[in-house]
C-alpha cells in the first residue's frame with residue numbers, strides 16, 4: 001500500500017500562506033497586508049490586500065506616511081480585511097474565520113463584527129499599543145469575536161513563479 005505524504009501543509013499554514021501571498025499584491029512600500037476569509041468547513045471564501053479604491057490610481061495617490069493628510073495614504077488606503085469582506089460575493093460570512101497578516105484596526109474590526117465573522121487569526125501585532133488596536137480588542141471582546149495569534153511553524157515554502 002502506498003501511504004499518504006506526511007509533510008503536507010496544515011490548514012493554518014495554508015490560509016496564512018494565502019494571506020501572505022495576497023499581501024504581495026500590495027503597492028504600499030511600507031506595509032503589505034494580506035487577508036484570507038475561510039468558511040467553517042475550510043473553504044476559502046474571499047481574499048484581499050491593502051490598496052487604494054478602484055479608480056484611485058496608485059500613480060496619482062501618494063503612498064507617503066506623512067505630510068498633509070490629503071497628500072498621504074491614510075485617508076485613502078483600503079485595508080486588506082475590508083477589501084476581503086467587500087470582495088466576497090456570496091450571501092453570508094456568518095461564523096467565518098479571517099486570517100490576516102496584521103491585527104485589524106478599529107474600522108475593520110467593526111466590519112468584521114457586523115459581517116458575523118467569529119474568529120480572527122493574525123500574524124503581526126506591530127501596532128498593539130495604538131488606540132486603534134486597543135479599540136479593536138475592546139470591541140472583539142464585547143462582541144465575542146475570538147482573536148488568536150498565528151503560531152509560525154517556521155516552515156519555508158519556495159514557489160517558482
Ligand SMILES: Nc1nc(=O)n([C@H]2C[C@H](O)[C@@H](COP(=O)(O)O)O2)cc1CO
Pocket residue numbers: 028030031032033049050051065073077078079080081102103104105108127
Ligand atoms: N490591519 C491593517 N490592515 C491593513 O491593510 N493596513 C494597511 C493600511 C496601510 O496601507 C498600511 C499600514 O501602513 P503603515 O502605517 O504601517 O506604513 O497597511 C493596516 C492595518 C493596521 O491596522
Ligand SMILES: [Zn+2]
Pocket residue numbers: 079081082104105106107108109
Ligand atoms: Zn483596517
